[in-house]
Amino acid sequence: MNPPAVTVDRHRSAEPVEVPAVGSLWELFESSRAAHGSRTAVTGPEGDLSYDLLHARAERLAAHLTARGVGKGSLVGLLLPRSVDIPVAILAVLRTGAAYVPLDPDYPPDRLAYLAEDSGVRLVVGDPELVRRCGLDTVEVCDPWRLPPDGSGSEAPDPAPHAPRPDDPAYVIYTSGSTGDPKGCVITHGNVLALLRHTLPLLDIGPADRWTLFHSYNFDFSVWELWGPLATGGTAVVVPGEQARSPHGLLDLVLSERVTVLNQVPSVFRYLQACLAETDPVALPLRYVIFGGESVDLDVVRDFLAARPAPGPVMVNMYGITEITVHATFKELPPEALAGAVRSPIGRPLPHLAIALLGEDGSPVPDGETGEMWVLGDGVAQGYLGREELTSQRFRTLPTPSGPRRGYRTGDLARRLPDGELEYLGRNDEQVKLRGFRIELGEIETALRAHPSVRDAAAVVVTNRKGRQSLVACCVPAAVSNGTELQEELALHLARTLPGYMVPDRFVLVAALPLTPSGKLDRHGVREAAALRPRRDPPT
Template sequence: MHSAEPMAGARSLTDLFARSAGLRPQAPALTGNGRDITYAELDRASDDIAALLVDAGVGRGDLVGVLLERSHRMPGWIIGILKAGAAYVPLDPTYPRDRLHYMVADAQVKILIGDPGQAAVCGLDGVRVVDPAAPAPAATPVGTPDPQDPAYVIYTSGSTGRPKGCVVTHANVLALLDAMLPLFDFGPRDRWSLFHSFSFDFSVWELWGPLATGGTAVVVPAAAARATEDFLRLLATEGVTVLNQVPSVFRFLAREYADSGAPDLALRHVIFGGENVDLDVVRAFTEAAGERAPTFVNMYGVTETTVFTTGRTLTPEDLAGSVRSPIGVPLPHLTVELRDDALEVVADGEVGEMWVAGTGVTAGYLHRPDLTADRFRTSGGRRWYRTGDLARRLPDGALEYLGRNDQQVKIRGHRVELAEVEEALRADAAVHDAAAAVTRDPDGNPLLVALVVAAGDDAFSVTALRRHARATVPAQLVPNRFLRVDALPLTPSGKLDRRAVQELADAASAPRPATAGPRTRVLVVDPLHESALAELHRTYDVHVELRPSADRLLRLVEDTEVIVVRSGVRIGADVIRAAPRLKVVARAGSGVDNIDLDAAEAAGVTVFNVPGVSAPAVAELALGLMLAAARHIVLADRQVRAGTWNKAALAGAELGGKTLGLVGVGRIGSRLARLALGVGMRVVATVDRDTPQRRAELADQGIEPTSRERLLATADVVCLAVPLTDRTHHLIDDGALRAMKRSALLVNVSRGPVVDEEALYRALTDGEIAGAALDVVAEEGNPGRLAGLDNVVITPHIGAMSADSQERIGRILLDSLREALAGRKVATACR
């Protein structure tokens, strides 16, 4: 099959897919969740989605929301929406609820496709939800979309403080493919990484590139995308030949590749997009790979011109040259002119704003005629898009990218308007004013820094402000660092002095010079996210010794001022007595049962915990363990150990209608109850304080209080989410296991020996219960005989959280530590 064969005469993306499916029905179109999905299977699955949507009243030109975490099911949903004549609006479930509400309202989305439970969790239960797992009605014929019909609407950061939706047509995407594909030798044997969120238009190229050439899209699970070691392993095992990457993400992959000894990869092409390429990183990767090095291509583009605008294959001369960001020449279907402030074309070698014309220029902004008119201009009889990006034309005709002419920046490939960041911060009552800038850390990674003027004289809480930002804007718009200033710098005319803001941000991010006095000594005894650990090293005198023995710990703390701990090491009275200089115990987890709070208080030691981030992550993991164990325990073992379990992929587990018995209704238990109710389970729970008020609180959450005896006898899944105390030691013993149903599953996300593991082993081998899914075991890292059973899933506690959750925990811990060492009250202090 020639790479351009399905493209010939295709009038829409659905037409293009039909041609590819007809040419290679039994070839793998996708691979994900441990299996291949053929073109024929993808065709049938998308037909079912289209039938569901048409039956729900979706018609040509409608906008359908897509609410789904990254999985192998997403492509079928998208193609099904297009087959129904509609366009899709990606709704990332990790976005704050307010932002999702705004996008749904702005796009006037009446129907979304996704998991009803997830929609409820995201607060979108006011929109009609089509469950793709529902039986499909008889197919209703739908006409082929017109080339000028919208295919998708992607929301990007807005300079007014609100995101804006860009409307992209079938013709726009077909023009991109028709221009790009002949420039490469892509074919049916190529396996493309489908790495990026569908809310980022890089995913459009990653999906339709392989589908247009008969290749295979390798769906990268979200957990693997965030864990570089796992991602490198996936590239090798899946034989990925076409890798699409944002340069700042590739930087981590390149480092892992070098640290792993440059393992054999099948890569033929690495295509960059989204932000400036790091030529030094590419050069190092090329040198490490030697003759096996792939071809590196640097692409420039924006959503408004359909993913890509220009491109350049990087040569050895480029890697060694002085041009910092070579972006090449326009793609065949586009024209780029460089214009000055008077809108006149500049001479070669001079700097100008990039204006783009051609068939990739999109329809404009949804319901924003004023903004569309401002950015999309007609000049010389052609329709142009003003990018706001600056470039100059080099002697060979190629372009060099030089940055922005406004306050828009790129963070990990995502477009970020500094004005939107600032507007979100000003909405906090504790903030009088704010300004933002992007700088880089010593490793070259972009950092978003916020300068904040407090609204009052009270202590400035970075933790509270970060919490407010996370509840208001997507993760890429949340500042990495906050710097309190008395006033924002102004120009003589009274306007914000952006240059001075940038200088202050750069200074705040610069490595701190060594001081004459000793630095605070910090002991880290449990695993911590690498970014937080690096920040600790830059600021303090840090010693890392994971899980030291009790005797060794007593020696280590003799001159320690801060202990950073999770759940693996106990900080008892003996440890606190052995540390006369100890000021702070920083706990990152969901409880403090491993810390003697009375001894710490008596010694004047501040103890704080970071529970709010980890609890949702552990609850999500618990649901994943339940779904996985109920569906296929052996498959679950592989998925959960690798951090690749997927709720949607395991939704056929028949948990709907079953009873979840919760032993413990704290932060984790309450969150898990919401998730379980969302998949149609009945939830019962034991009650510590059996009062009318407590019963009413549980009833409001949809939880039925019951006795422990009745819970064990009736629950299909018994989940433990209790702290480790004397009362909960061996809470589930031989008698409790005998009281459970023979078909029941036991799920444990508690710490330490809450379960009598010898009794559990006997119950599992004798068939007294069906299986167990253990987030932890009594002795972490040593599961003993349980690990050899086919009906058991075991995953290490903190290690199973997403990398994103671990990074957030690390950031909050750092903010809280600075507050505590400064003598200020920490929001999460335990006493």
């Protein structure tokens, strides 16, 4: 069913990482603290927290959560701004044996209220005033900045009489809701530990590395960004909101904080590269840039490396989704991959996973043919919180040569290449049918980005009130231009490279494409922009 799991044959400057055989993420953190107690675990605008200090703060908060009835089986909401307090709160909740539910303050109040109600959280860690402003009036609040005295002398009470086990939930992260109401995905300690044990050894990293904690904790990429450094004695560098939204601000932080491991959604990295192209050449401390969450833009990676002194940072593409615990594949992007014909290479499955490519009838497709990815193995989540029917539809046990394995139906398409690696081909719901033709929106977007006057682009299908469908491209110009002339130029450009039925009916010029709080392209927002704009846009 699957080629051999990924291996990396590359010179290392350090011994491969070995994640200890522990049963929970809290035990993993305690192991790192024992080895690296005085080193900086987390840094942010508020200052540095050593492993010892992070441990002490998490213990104290955990003790108060336990005193308020939090324990094994509980779900605790976290409503915190980007700061060093997020790792403290995450560790505190895990210490009690409970699981956390991230509630990003940047989300609309109605969405936060939905997440809190659907998950059933009764207690939220956060600022009471912020909780109130977000409309969560019915939940109990624990203010982490105003904890009462322990009342127990120098030692806090034991917050976890029953330590979590591998099968216990660690967090519940809600999917984006692009195919319906948001669904809470239940991820266990064992799921995350399997990811770390089998993925970190593929990287040449250690205690000297500094990782950006860039993404919202509502996005599971943040799990990798936090536990990658905590499992290896490294440092997690919290990226404040204003710098996460500003390519120039992110570049300044990478330089000032000496970041060596940068994790990025391609939509965001595209803007960082544009920022670098507009500034004087600068030496970056980066050793790794790791992509996830979207199809990688090979042209942007090529441009980035071309401007860096050789050998430059190692560029890694990792396909994954929330339901299989962050990452499922691993692919370094050497020059031959960047110059090849494969548009979105995602490599091979991680060692603890397998990927089956199945057709609509559920049977394996031949190599080279397009199939839907089913991910099988220890990273597959418990399921959707309170959604037994949906869980049974998406999570199934499949036969494999090594015996039955539990898997998840991803809704993503791929094909297996002659060398056994995989090429990502987009989602089922990104392949649209318009006027009898099947259209892959990503192909249109790639062709638009290839035009020198386009910085970014997204294509969508818009339906008007009369039910008429049209193909619309929203484009971010690379410079100030005459809107009408650029639209006509783009139509001619695409007509030279794509079939006529793939040339958009309209082109809308926007200052920036809308992104979700996780940094992914917000296709719903793109559709709204495409539908609201007039047929002819004023010059930008």
